[in-house]
Amino acid sequence: MSARERILERLRAAPSLPVAAPDVAGWFAARRRHEELAQRIARLRNGLGSYHAEVHDTTEAGWPELLMQIAAAKQLRTLLIGSDTRHGAALEARCSDALQLVRYDRAIESWREQMFDAVDASLTLARSAIAETGSLILWPDADEPRLMSLVPPVHFVLLDAATIHEDFHSAMVAEKWGAGLPTNVLLISGPSKTADIQQTLAYGAHGPRELIVLLRHAQGDTA
C-alpha cells in the first residue's frame, strides 16, 4: 500500500464528527457597508498609505506624464513594461529619453541577470483592489509576468478607481474566482518589508522598496 492509501485509510477510519458548513458569505454580507466609490477610494488610500505606499490621483490622459515626473524625481532611469499592453503602449508613445523603457518580451532565463541588476522600476496594471485592507489585486499573465511586481526596486501600479471592491470576499465573488484561477494571483499591500531584526520595520526586504499607485479616475469620479 502506498503512503497515500495508508494516510487516507487512517483518516477514513477516524470517528466522523459532523460540522455544519461555515456561512462565510453571511458573515461578510452582515458586515458589508455598501459604500459609495468615494468611501472605497478613501479606505484604500488610508490602508495603502499606512503601509508606506504612495498613492497619486490621475486620469486616463494624465498618468503617463505623472509617472515620468515621479520617475524623474526619483532618478529612475530604466522602467520595465509588459510585452503587449495598452498602458505600455500609451507610456511608450509619450516617454522621453530620460526614462528608458524595457519590454518584458522574452522568458526570464535569457535575461535574469539584467532583470535583477539593471532595472530600476516597473509598471503593471492592477486588476482591482480591496478597500478594507488597502490591497491591490494583480493577475500576472504572459504580457505582464509575475516577476515584474517583485524584482525591480520601484513598482508602479496603475489602478482604475472604479475597480475597487469593499472587501476580499466580495472581490472573489464578484470576479468569480471560485470557477478557476490563473497561474498566479497576488494581493499586494505596500512595499516588501520585514521586522525580523529586533522588531524594527525595514522596507525593501526582497521585493520592491517603493510601491507607487497611480489611481486612475474616470470622468466624474471623486478623488
Place this chain on the structure above:
Amino acid sequence: MSQTVLPDPANAFRQRSRSAVDDAAQRQNFRSAMDYLQTKRRAQFPDAQELDGLRDLGAVIRRYSLAHLPRLLEQLEKNLTANGIQVHWAENAAEANAIALAIARRVEARRIVKGKSMVSEEIGFNHAMADAGIEALESDMGEYIVQLAGETPSHIIMPAIHKTKQAIASLFVEKIPGVEYTEDVDALIRIGRQVLRRKFAAADIGLSGVNFAVAETGTLCLVENEGNGRMCTTVPRVHIAVTGIEKVVEKLEHVPPLFSLLTRSATGQAVTTYLNLISHPRQPGEKDGPEEVHLILIDNGRSQAYADEQLRATLQCIRCGACMNHCPVYARIGGHAYGTTYPGPIGAIVSPHMLGLDATYPLAFASTLCHACVEVCPVRIPITDLLIRLRNEAQARPGTSAAPLRGSGAARTALVSAIWGAWALVYSRLGLYRLTSWFMSRGRALSPIDQGAWTRSRTPLTPAPRRLRDLLKDGQE
C-alpha cells in the same frame, strides 16, 4: 508499547529552561518582543464582538475542513493534478525528504533556496539535503540569520526573535565577506537582500510551505511580507511546496476569514504585504514562474491526533503563534528551551504526535493553565484541555487506552503511582479517610520543611490543626 531509551526528557527540559531564564539579555529580548506583538495584535481587534464572531467563523471553517479531511485531500489532489501541479504523499519526515531528494536528483539540482516553512524545519529538510550534497539556503531574513548562526528558529513567525541587532551585526561581519559592522537595521537588511538576490537567481529549486491549500480550485496560498516566498516560488525552474495534511480548506471563500485571523493574530497586521495564490506551473507563453510545481503532503503523526475526537482540535491550528506570544512560560524560557520545532502552547500539543509523548511530555506540564492561549487562539483550539489530556496520557497505565498515543505512560513512575494509588484508596473509603485526616492534623509538626520546588519560593504546606469536619462540628454545637 516498546519504550525507546531516551535521555530523561523532563530533566533535559528543566536544564534548558534553567539556562534560558538565567540569560538576562535573552529574557529581555523575549519580553519586549512579546509586549510588542501583544500590543500590535490588540490594536487589530478594537471590536470585541467582531473578534468573537470572526473566531467562531474561523473555528467552524477549520473544524469543517477537518471533518471532511480525506475527501478534501482527494479533491485537492485531483484539482492540483488537473492544474499541472504534482502531488506526493509522505508518511513521515524521511519519506518527505526522500521525495524532495528524488526531484532534486532528477533535475540535477545543486542549490535550493527556501521560503519560510516550519514544516521543512519539522522534517529536518536542510540536513537531509546537506547530507546529499545539496545546499538548502534560507531566504526569509530571520531564517537566514538563524541559519548563518547555525541555530534553529525560536519562534514560528519571528525566527530570530532571540537575537539582538548587535549580535546580528557581528554575525554578518563574521560570516559574509566584505561586510562592515553596522547596527543600522536598514543597512543590515540591505546586506541580506544583496546576498540573497544572487542566491535566488542561481537556485535550481525553490522550496516553500503552504498556509492554506484550496481544494475546489487546486490552489496553494502563501502569506508573507518580505517577498522571498514569491522569489522562491517564481524564479527557480522547480518549486516544491511542503505542507501538513491538515492545511486544506474546501473553498476559496474560506481563505479570507482565515487570512484575516492569521495576519492580525500573528503580527498585528491588517494584512501582510503579499498573499500569493499559486494554481499552475508556468503555462505556454508565460515568461517566468517554475516549469514544475510539486506539493508534498506530510502526515508525520497528524493522523494520530486526527483519530481522537478531542485531540483532533490540535489540527485546527493555522500557525499564527499568538498562543506563544501570550504565554507566560514561553515569554520567560523562549523557544529553544522547548527543544522541539514548534515551541510554546501549540508546540506542547502538536509535538507529541510528531515525536512521541515519551520524548515530549514535559512540555504539557510547562504551562500554568492560565488560559491566555485559549483566549487568543483565532480558531478556538481548547489548548489547556488538550494539555491536561496529554498530562493524563503521559501518566496513563499501559493498555488502558483504546487508541494509545505513541509514548503514552512515559511519565509514570512507581513512586507517583503509589502516592496516587494511596490517595484514591483513602478518598474512596470514609472510615479510612477520617482516620487518615485525624492522623494528619495531629502529626502536622512532622511535615517536611523541604518540599522540593514548592518550598523554593513558598512556605511549606502543613495540614490544618483541626479538620474541616471538626470545625463544622464546633459551629453546629
